[in-house]
Amino acid sequence: MTNETSRILEEMPKRNPTDGTFELTVRCNLHCKMCLFRHDDSENSEIIAKELTAEQWENIAKQVARAGTGSLLITGGEPMIRKDFCDIWERIYKQGFIITLYTNATLVTPDVMETLTKYPPHKIGVTLYGASEETYQAVCGNRAAFYHALNGIHKLLELPSLIEFRTTIIKDNYHDVDAIEELIQKEFGKKYALTQTRIVMKAVRGGCADVASCRLEPEDNIRLAFRRGINQIREKVGDTYDEEKLHVERKESKEKKDTLRLSLLGCNAGMNEYTISWDGKLLACQLLDFFSTDVLQEGFDKAWEHFPLAVPRMQECAECTECRSKDLCNCCVATRLAETGRTDGCPEYICRDTAIVQKLIDEGGIGYDERSI
Incomplete structure (x- = not known):
């Protein structure tokens, strides 16, 4: 050791x-x-x-x-x-x-x-x-x-x-x-x-x-996720549903820089x-x-x-470390390894997925339209 x-x-x-x-x-x-x-x-x-x-x-x-x-x-x-x-x-x-x-x-x-x-x-x-x-x-x-x-x-x-x-x-x-x-x-x-x-x-x-x-494709994946989410909202709110009031927001998370040091993965x-x-x-x-x-x-x-x-010491992906969307990303050590063959790889498929979610947040999602994805 x-x-x-x-x-x-x-x-x-x-x-x-x-x-x-x-x-x-x-x-x-x-x-x-x-x-x-x-x-x-x-x-x-x-x-x-x-x-x-x-x-x-x-x-x-x-x-x-x-x-x-x-x-x-x-x-x-x-x-x-x-x-x-x-x-x-x-x-x-x-x-x-x-x-x-x-x-x-x-x-x-x-x-x-x-x-x-x-x-x-x-x-x-x-x-x-x-x-x-x-x-x-x-x-x-x-x-x-x-x-x-x-x-x-x-x-x-x-x-x-x-x-x-x-x-x-x-x-x-x-x-x-x-x-x-x-x-x-x-x-x-x-x-x-x-x-x-x-x-x-x-x-x-x-x-x-x-x-x-x-x-x-990531675009179809996000369309499906949002469509199913909106259908659930419709069921919950019933007649008060108003598509014009829909928006996507992100709650700020705590700083994650020490996460890897406070856990194994x-x-x-x-x-x-x-x-x-x-x-x-x-x-x-x-x-x-x-x-x-x-x-x-x-x-x-x-x-x-x-x-x-x-457990080997995990090297962070430099590109991911600097990414503004890292807290939205579904990436982890396992997904990096599966997608890239490296624990510090940058998985293109998940990057595309995250970029679409980031775009929806940036634009607020007002008047959601599947075609905008």
């Missing part, structure tokens, strides 16, 4: 592993064009051989519970693709976490429902990628998955869990956004809203998807939040694996304690 590293660690607030993510697998039964993590099917046998066993997940769950983790996300890939999912779920659940489950809802079998009924998640995040078989074929490569998802969601709604609908919009389902929301309200109830991924990043950690070829990753990967590595977040410690070799406590020493 260098003197500089030692000094930075001394200045850093205490790290507490309160929020964890268990990535049971990176395998999935769908082939979504924009997936961050999915590997090619030819790698599945090798991945299966290295995936943690149910006993290993149980052991790790006990360790993180003792270390102070209270909130836990179970995700993948698609976690239900594992033949031992029910066994893993029961073992982890019994440790007493507040558990969230992320799933595409296409593999909700009777055995899965029996397990989840006995051990219900506190929250379930369900992804919907379209409102038709055709869109599911275009986005996920599987027509039948549309009806499997609808049937699976109906089953999951029988649980006492809070259900959150999530989606990622790319060129192939851009035309389906309103239809997805209408489908949710018609099929499952008007109380449910749809959460959309704001920035679609390039694939990370060996993922095989060619995201750059299918994601929206400028966020909660590795400070209060962490991910344990499908093969037992401790990661700061699910998007980053170019530095890690080994939970299987060291145990969780030691892996957590040693983790800061595995």
Whole structure:
């Protein structure tokens, strides 16, 4: 450990592993064009051989519970693709976490429902990628998955869990956004809203998807975000809605110059939040694996304690440091690495996105018009 590293660690607030993510697998039964993590099917046998066993997940769950983790996300890939999912779920659940489950809802079998009924998640995040078989074929490569998802969601709604609908919009389902929301309200109830991924990043950690070829152009991304936001305003204010009074404003944030020095990565990753990967590595977040410690070799406590020493000193992007829009930017270490291959790279896609938002703020957004973007 260098003197500089030692000094930075001394200045850093205490790290507490309160929020964890268990990535049971990176395998999935769908082939979504924009997936961050999915590997090619030819790698599945090798991945299966290295995936943690149910006993290993149980052991790790006990360790993180003792270390102070209270909130836990179970995700993948698609976690239900594992033949031992029910066994893993029961073992982890019994440790007493507040558990969230992320799933595409296409593999909700009777055995899965029996397990989840006995051990219900506190929250379930369900992804919907379209409102038709055709869109599911275009986005996920599987027509039948549309009806499997609808049937699976109906089953999951029988649980006492809070259900959150999530989606990622790319060129192939851009035309389906309103239809997805209408489908949710018609099929499952008007109380449910749809959460959309704001920035679609390039694939990370060996993922095989060619995201750059299918994601929206920044202009379309912003149009969509503003249109959905305005629709929500219309619903809230009803007859008092007046488009001429719409404007975009920015609240000044606190100076961020010391953020990187007061945390590992400028966020909660590795400070209060962490991910344990499908093969037992401790990661700061699910998007980053170019530095890690080994939970299987060291145990969780030691892996957590040693983790800061595995984190390289991050160099700031000079161009970003001087940018007037840096507080509006959706950039982080993970997005920089995914988009540019460098932790100090300047991602052109996100720069374009941020510039559009900055323009709307500068112009006030009075009399909002999608065509002005």
